[in-house]
Amino acid sequence: MEPSYSNKLDERKRVFVFDTTLRDGEQAAGVSLNPKQKLKIALQLERLGVDVIEGGFPASNEEDFRALEMISKNLTGPAICAFGRATKGDIEECAKALENAKKKRIHLFLATSKLHLDAKLKKTEEQALEMIYNGVSYARTFVDEIEFTPEDGSRTDLDYLFKVVRTAYDAGARIINIADTVGYCQPSEMYERVKKVRKKFSEEINSGKMSLSVHCHNDMGQAVSNSLQGILAGATQFEGTILGMGERTGNASLEEVIAALETRGDFYQTYTNIQTEEIYRTAKLVSKLTGIEIPINKPLLGKNASRHESGIHQHGVLANPKTYEVVDPKSVGWEGERFCIGKHSGKHIKEYLRAQRRGVFGQLKNYFFGKAIVTEGL
Numbered sequence: 294m295e296p297s298y299s300n301k302l303d304e305r306k307r308v309f310v311f312d313t314t315l316r317d318g319e320q321a322a323g324v325s326l327n328p329k330q331k332l333k334i335a336l337q338l339e340r341l342g343v344d345v346i347e348g349g350f351p352a353s354n355e356e357d358f359r360a361l362e363m364i365s366k367n368l369t370g371p372a373i374c375a376f377g378r379a380t381k382g383d384i385e386e387c388a389k390a391l392e393n394a395k396k397k398r399i400h401l402f403l404a405t406s407k408l409h410l411d412a413k414l415k416k417t418e419e420q421a422l423e424m425i426y427n428g429v430s431y432a433r434t435f436v437d438e439i440e441f442t443p444e445d446g447s448r449t450d451l452d453y454l455f456k457v458v459r460t461a462y463d464a465g466a467r468i469i470n471i472a473d474t475v476g477y478c479q480p481s482e483m484y485e486r487v488k489k490v491r492k493k494f495s496e497e498i499n500s501g502k503m504s505l506s507v508h509c510h511n512d513m514g515q516a517v518s519n520s521l522q523g524i525l526a527g528a529t530q531f532e533g534t535i536l537g538m539g540e541r542t543g544n545a546s547l548e549e550v551i552a553a554l555e556t557r558g559d560f561y562q563t564y565t566n567i568q569t570e571e572i573y574r575t576a577k578l579v580s581k582l583t584g585i586e587i588p589i590n591k592p593l594l595g596k597n598a599s600r601h602e603s604g605i606h607q608h609g610v611l612a613n614p615k616t617y618e619v620v621d622p623k624s625v626g627w628e629g630e631r632f633c634i635g636k637h638s639g640k641h642i643k644e645y646l647r648a649q650r651r652g653v654f655g656q657l658k659n660y661f662f663g664k665a666i667v668t669e670g671l
């Protein structure tokens with residue numbers, strides 16, 4: 294069976310998309326999805342074309358376990374991933390929840406920064422390595438595809454991080470996920486860190502036995518940039534969530550990373566398996582089921598993402614949308630009104646509208662007509 298990861302360095306690099314909306318996304322404070330809702334989202338993610346769906350943290354609660362079971366039974370495309378600590382109990386729950394999945398992956402994590410080891414785990418670096426080795430080896434007895442994440446990897450001492458990666462790999466992990474768990478890294482640092490890991494393990498990576506992933510958080514608004522830098526530095530997988538949902542200020546917005554990779558394929562030299570026209574529908578579904586609203590200025594998805602009010606921009610877009618839109622709204626399935634008539638509008642949009650329906654607009658406010666909203670008299 295074809296694995297759901299790769300590190301092939303073809304001319305145009307295939308980037309594998311790992312969706313964690315149902316795990317890290319759901320960990321957003323105040324968000325809770327029941328198994329049926331998770332299945333609904335998972336089916337839409339399958340239509341979107343993601344490569345891996347992380348459905349939950351089965352050892353943490355019964356509902357996540359059931360959701361993973363349902364997703365495993367009903368999906369055939371993406372790999373289904375269960376998340377857990379590097380402990381016997383967690384691994385067994387992951388394996389059980391994934392029993393019926395066609396393609397499966399267990400994703401284990403352990404914090405590796407000095408701060409987390411001392412303050413949270415009260416473990417020495419040596420003890421942590423032992424836990425990683427034992428955990429990954431045990432998980433391998435159930436599932437072939439194991440991903441390991443050094444939690445807080447961006448604040449982990451680099452030499453120790455190398456030992457962690459070596460240990461996880463030796464125990465059988467094939468996907469190594471460099472996590473910027475608290476959104477600490479700056480983009481060029483993320484690039485450097487991934488590059489250094491890539492260089493250190495070039496033999497394993499070039500021979501196809503190890504692949505790198507990045508997992509970035511948005512505490513300083515840089516999750517998308519950091520993910521893209523990771524990809525430029527050699528990661529062939531990134532992890533993200535729909536709408537950038539997740540712990541605190543969230544994860545990398547899956548759709549924004551994809552938009553950059555697809556729209557600027559010339560720059561990144563990458564491609565994905567994503568059906569971009571499904572992006573808007575996916576986001577609407579996630580928004581509806583989680584209650585998280587889509588901000589008006591959200592890239593790709595917000596009401597204003599492809600809406601223009603000022604006269605010069607309206608003139609440009611009427612002549613050729615590419616003048617002011619780098620992402621074709623149709624390409625992401627965006628729905629909305631293209632033009633807003635306000636005090637910044639000029640004669641071109643008015644002529645355009647009059648040509649379509651003469652004389653009606655003079656008296657109307659907030660009038661929706663085709664692709665325009667009239668917010669004041671013309």
Ligand code: MN
Nearest residue numbers: 317474508540
């Ligand atoms: Mn996370």
